[in-house]
Amino acid sequence: MPVKAKNSGTIPTVVSDARRQLYYELVSGASGLVLALFMWGHMVLVGSILTGERGFNWLAEMLEVYYIAQPTVVVILVLFLVHAALASRKIPAQLAERRRMIELGKGLAHAGRDRPATASAISPLQAHVESRLWIWQVRTGMVVLVLGSFHVILLGIDVLTPLFGERPGIEALTSVARVKAGLWLPYAILLLCVEFHASVGLYRLAVKWGVGRHFSRRALHIIERVLLWFFLGLGVVVLLVLADVLSPPLAFLLTGPAT
Amino acid sequence: MTKKESGKARRLRFEIFRYNPEDPESEPHMQAFEIDEAPYMSLYIALNQIRETLDPSLQFDFACRSAICGSCGMMVNGRPTLGCRTLTSDLPEVVRLHPLPVFKLIGDLSVDTGTWFREMVEKSEAWIHAKEAFDPQAKEARMDDDLAQAIYEGERCIECGCCVASCGVANVNQNFAGPAGLNRIARFMMDPRDQRSDAEWFEVVSNSDGVFGCLGMMACHDVCPKELPLLEVYAYLRRKTLVAAFAGRS
8 A cells, every 4th residue: 555755755664464465475476386287297207107218218318418307406495395384374373273174074074964855955955075176285285395395405406406317307217216215105195195186176266266267166076086986097097107116008109119 | 976866865964063052051962863765855854844843943044945035045065055956966974064154153154144245345344335425317328238247246145154154364354354244345346336436445455365365265156155256256356456556556
């Protein structure tokens, strides 16, 4: 809000609280959107392991030679922390408040469970799951904050330093060795949490800002479920290949006369 | 389970929250009552039957019994809804009844929603703010039909408090405008007769006690007995904050 200074017309004051709150809301939503889209793109890129080590190495090298991977690691880490800081401002601070929300969400989800087949369309007792989904979004977000930080820092070191493997950068050999050595467990947990958090988060974002005027909420919910299961499925297969349990199912794409 | 069985009436078990804050002897507890289900029995009928035949001290509110007065909001198996329009045939054999949270408890299932709604109306000054003095001789300004309909949608709120009770934020933040409050604010923002500017509204809406307090849990929309388009209301308010903040500012 502008205020009158003594002799010099109006000067702008510090950003008003309302404007700051709007910025927080926009940045937390936008960073979530970018991170979710990045995650899915990332999953497709990591999916190159399905064609075998050669495809994976080639792609990793391309992204590093053209300096795409290095700045991305830094930008994603920053976005990740910004999103964590801003999104967490909505989590109630007191344990009693969280308990109340959990209890409420549980009640709302269970009330619809006993809904008999005879219930009419106007029955007020349909299932409601979104309150519970929000609580799980907070929980998965916490897990992602811990395991995701670990992963981004680990891969940051891999991309920027020659500490892992023979050169700076991601190589299939070291990635497989790492996952096989035991990282498959935190990665499996991270995968589940990230995919849940991202798809439910985007669904909520779309409803919040009114995309629901063009798509029904039911349609958005279905899109959310499809994205969740697709990337979860893809992630599991990728993880199995990286853990050396499954041989690359798309390896035939790169076999042939080429050297 | 709850499937309608031909012929044989079910025996319903009501577990009802009992507490009288006026009585120092009273301790909050659950009390069970059993009655036979009758065809087309609503919670309104069931509770009256319990009061008439089993316990005359049971407190609950009903007035219109047709989902208009908004006094019979209660938690039915963990979900807020109107007692008068909830049929027992839509419920399992065991029905747990609690008073609506957030609001001040009067006793048993009866709560004081009026004080909460009055505070909300006073805080958001939910009445028409006109700049010019009212001229009773002048013709009423015309209003676009779609807009009139949209305003009427918001006006359909019966202030039963179900949305507020279902809202995780309203349950833990006393200052949050709440679903009904945001709906009321949007109704006056839409109204061209109200001459408060976008900038003025921006200060009211754009904060964590306004629309940005909303977590998007969507329970309010799902439980509203009048099926108000609450999610659209919040999206409208969010978009209006963008307009207020960025329009005409280059």
